[in-house]
Amino acid sequence: MWTFFHKLGSPRYFYTYAGRLLPWLAVLTLILFGVGLYWGLVVAPADYQQGESYRIIFIHVPAAWMSMFVYMVMAGAGAIALIWKMKLAEVVAISCAPIGASFTALALVTGMLWGKPMWGAYWVWDARLTSELILLFLYLGVISLYSAIEDTRTASRAAAILALVGVVNIPIIHYSVVWWNTLHQGATITKLDQPSMDTRMLIPLLIMAVAFKAYFGMVLLMRARCEVLERERNSNWVREVVQLS
Amino acid sequence: MQEFLHMGGYAFYVWSSYALALVILLATLISPILRRRQLLRRLADKISLSGNQS
Numbered sequence: 001m002w003t004f005f006h007k008l009g010s011p012r013y014f015y016t017y018a019g020r021l022l023p024w025l026a027v028l029t030l031i032l033f034g035v036g037l038y039w040g041l042v043v044a045p046a047d048y049q050q051g052e053s054y055r056i057i058f059i060h061v062p063a064a065w066m067s068m069f070v071y072m073v074m075a076g077a078g079a080i081a082l083i084w085k086m087k088l089a090e091v092v093a094i095s096c097a098p099i100g101a102s103f104t105a106l107a108l109v110t111g112m113l114w115g116k117p118m119w120g121a122y123w124v125w126d127a128r129l130t131s132e133l134i135l136l137f138l139y140l141g142v143i144s145l146y147s148a149i150e151d152t153r154t155a156s157r158a159a160a161i162l163a164l165v166g167v168v169n170i171p172i173i174h175y176s177v178v179w180w181n182t183l184h185q186g187a188t189i190t191k192l193d194q195p196s197m198d199t200r201m202l203i204p205l206l207i208m209a210v211a212f213k214a215y216f217g218m219v220l221l222m223r224a225r226c227e228v229l230e231r232e233r234n235s236n237w238v239r240e241v242v243q244l245s
Numbered sequence: 246m247q248e249f250l251h252m253g254g255y256a257f258y259v260w261s262s263y264a265l266a267l268v269i270l271l272a273t274l275i276s277p278i279l280r281r282r283q284l285l286r287r288l289a290d291k292i293s294l295s296g297n298q299s
Contacts, residue, residue, distance in 0.1 A: 041249075041263075046253060051253040051255065052252040052253035052255050053252070053253070053255035053259060055259050056258065056262045059262050059263060060262070098273065099273055102269050102270070102272070102273040109265050110262040113261050113262045113265075114262070116258060117258050215270065215274075219277065222278070225277075226277050226281050226284060229281075230284060233288055233291075238288065242285055242288040242289050242292055243289075243292065245285050
């Protein structure tokens with residue numbers, strides 16, 4: 001088992017195994033999105049208060065969850081990279097950043113499109129929205145800090161430190177609807193008692209959440225493979241890969 | 246079908262959300278594909294160049 005992990009930590013094995021996993025993840029992502037979208041848009045009933053507009057939830061909530069989940073993956077990988085100087089962790093951390101930024105932007109715009117018909121405004125400076133916007137800036141900060149430093153390993157370390165500092169924002173986002181009086185509704189699913197949502201809406205939401213996870217796994221592996229090729233470009237195995245392609 | 250597209254009067258908000266999701270997720274997916282293609286081409290050029298020199 002340990003040798004497997006050790007091998008997986010080596011860029012070459014990671015590249016091979018990730019490549020083998022990718023088609024399966026692609027199929028899984030497609031199926032999950034297909035089922036989730038059909039269920040959410042067609043099968044699930046309309047909301048008694050919000051009518052059909054609530055269907056934005058099937059994009060908005062998974063995107064918002066992923067915006068925080070990806071950040072934790074990025075910061076976790078960054079911590080591993082800082083402590084154990086593991087190259088692959090650096091690769092994973094920096095590959096997370098653009099994907100997380102996409103999810104955050106998606107959560108923000110779909111939130112705006114939901115806020116307009118429900119609250120009467122696209123944007124309000126409330127705690128949940130503001131802390132999510134800060135999350136987007138943190139992602140962009142990590143990306144630009146990384147690309148501003150020439151030496152890849154130094155850049156990775158600097159980006160990892162910034163990512164770790166930014167972790168304080170995650171609990172702020174999560175508890176913002178509790179700590180402050182906000183327009184944004186409170187948690188409906190990630191609370192300890194039973195979720196206050198109809199099962200016919202909850203199931204497609206959870207399927208969409210898993211679909212977003214599978215999509216993230218797929219795109220992360222694709223980005224990480226590119227990053228590994230780029231970093232190991234002078235090694236023999238990359239030469240072989242290039243000649244075979 | 247008409248009714249489905251109408252989304253109870255919220256068509257603009259609902260469908261723009263789904264369209265934006267499609268655009269953003271596709272762009273995030275395509276960017277590593279393009280990067281990989283460019284990278285492989287660049288590395289192939291480099292290899293053939295160094296092969297000629299030696």
